[in-house]
Amino acid sequence: MQPAELMFDLPRTLSGSFDDVVRQRETQVLRTAFRILGNWADAEEVAQEVFLRLYRHGLGFPTEAAMGSWIYRVTVNLCVDRSRRPRASQDVPDLRDPRASPEASAIREQRKQQLMQALSTLPVKERAAVVLREIEGLSTAEVAAILGSREVTVRSQISNAFGRLRAILKREDL
């Protein structure tokens, strides 16, 4: 059994219908795609494609964890493919322009937006590793299994990403 399959311990719903799986996973897929792509429209298209592929693939996974790992892997791969295309729009506001987020009165919200803006500047593989590890809360082993790389590589990617994020946010603070 893959290390990633040990996780995602959701209650087993493999006997459920495809609609049940969509209801259960839609938020996770949509949020992950948005964090990697920084764009709701692209995230919706990716999520739609993920579920259509799941429909064609069928629900014949041995465990719930295997299905979760498969869904994450397809989501990340589609996001990587899509990030190579030029993006039409970016939902994350450009914080260098103070007029872009006039309603962001709370400092915390502004920090989040700064962080998302900084995240969008990272290479897509590093971005995916950070999103899966830090936002989705997966373990390093799970992230490595989803990205098809080693755990050492994932740790290195996350460490590099944090270094870049710190530098970007420090520049923003100045």
Next chain:
Amino acid sequence: MNDDEIRALFEEMREEAVPADSLARLRMAVASGTQPSRRKWWWAAFAIAAACCGIALLAVLFRPALPIPPAPAPIAARQMPPEVPMVSPGAPVAPVAAPKMRRVVHRVPVAPPPRLPGTVVRIETNDPNVVILLVG
């Protein structure tokens, strides 16, 4: 901002809700893409339309040849009514008087029957092959 602050912000993002309209659009798109009945009907309609087009094409390509009608008679051989000369309307044409023809009676002289030298009495018998002639 240090690593702990960054991680804390990321954890807060984990709890953020997804926009409801995005979820609704996603559900509609997935439902329309995976509804088997609609897909079957669409394919059935497509198959029927393709079959109709194919049958029409075959009917055009393999249409049976029509019987060749007999060649019309040449115009010169046709019995055409005599052409009536066109007469322009104008003054009434006076009827042409037909010339009077005289009836010519050819008189052929009739030769008189030859006279026999005497009186001949012809007596026919019951036998048609036997005729008695009395000359004198």
